[in-house]
Amino acid sequence: MFTGIVEEMGRIARVEHGAKGARLYVSARTVLEGTKPGDSIAVNGVCLTATDLTANSFAADVMAETLRRSNLGALSSGACVNLERAMPANGRFGGHIVSGHIDGTGAVIELRREDNAVWVKVRAAPSLTRYMVEKGSIAIDGVSLTIAAVSESDFSVSVIPHTGAETTLLTRRPGDAVNLECDVIGKYVEKLLATEQRQGITPAFLAQNGFF
Structure with a gap:
C-alpha cells in the first residue's frame, strides 16, 4: 500500500521490450534506501516489484496487462517518473490509500x-x-x-x-x-451494493424492516 506522497523523481535508464511485456531499469537514490529485492516501488503510481538492485538503480518487470492499463508502455530512456516506496507500518499516512493498481x-x-x-x-x-x-x-x-x-x-x-x-x-x-x-x-x-441488490436487499427492503 502507498500514500501518494512521492519520495523522489527517478529517471528511466533503459527499457527492454519483450513480446508483450517489458523490463524497466530506473535510476534512483531515495527509494533504494532500505529496499530489498522483492520490495514494492510505485513507478508513476504503478506498483512494481524491485529486482536487480544496485547503489543507484533498480529493475522491474512489467506485464502486458499493466502496459495496457497505464502509461508505462510509453516510457523511454531519459523519461522522469514519480517514485514511492510502500508505506511502512510505522510511517505517516500523509496522502490517501493508494494500492498502486491503476484503473x-x-x-x-x-x-x-x-x-x-x-x-x-x-x-x-x-x-x-x-x-x-x-x-x-x-x-x-x-x-x-x-x-x-x-x-x-x-x-x-x-x-x-x-x-x-x-x-x-x-x-x-x-x-x-x-x-x-x-x-x-x-x-x-459499489460492488457490495450491487451484490446486496441481487440478493434482494434494497433501500425499500431496509426501510420496510426499520433500518431507515
Missing part, C-alpha cells in the same frame, strides 16, 4: 496558473469519473491529490508549488497520458 489513464487537457498554484484539468472516461467526488482523493501518476471539480468527462486538481517541484505533474503537456487510480473505497461500496 486506467486520462489525458491532460490544460494547465492553468492561479497565483502560486497550477490547475491541472484531465479528461477521463465516465467509467472512471463515476468514482470521483469533489473534495475526494485521486492519484495521478502516483501523486495523491484532491479533486476540486469533476464532471462526467473530466476533473480538475490544483497543484501547490511543493508538489509541482517534487513530481512530474507540471512537466505534462496537453494530450499527455497520465495514470489514474480512483479512491478504492468507492469501488468496494
Whole structure:
C-alpha cells in the first residue's frame, strides 16, 4: 500500500521490450534506501516489484496487462517518473490509500496558473469519473491529490508549488497520458451494493424492516 506522497523523481535508464511485456531499469537514490529485492516501488503510481538492485538503480518487470492499463508502455530512456516506496507500518499516512493498481489513464487537457498554484484539468472516461467526488482523493501518476471539480468527462486538481517541484505533474503537456487510480473505497461500496441488490436487499427492503 502507498500514500501518494512521492519520495523522489527517478529517471528511466533503459527499457527492454519483450513480446508483450517489458523490463524497466530506473535510476534512483531515495527509494533504494532500505529496499530489498522483492520490495514494492510505485513507478508513476504503478506498483512494481524491485529486482536487480544496485547503489543507484533498480529493475522491474512489467506485464502486458499493466502496459495496457497505464502509461508505462510509453516510457523511454531519459523519461522522469514519480517514485514511492510502500508505506511502512510505522510511517505517516500523509496522502490517501493508494494500492498502486491503476484503473486506467486520462489525458491532460490544460494547465492553468492561479497565483502560486497550477490547475491541472484531465479528461477521463465516465467509467472512471463515476468514482470521483469533489473534495475526494485521486492519484495521478502516483501523486495523491484532491479533486476540486469533476464532471462526467473530466476533473480538475490544483497543484501547490511543493508538489509541482517534487513530481512530474507540471512537466505534462496537453494530450499527455497520465495514470489514474480512483479512491478504492468507492469501488468496494459499489460492488457490495450491487451484490446486496441481487440478493434482494434494497433501500425499500431496509426501510420496510426499520433500518431507515
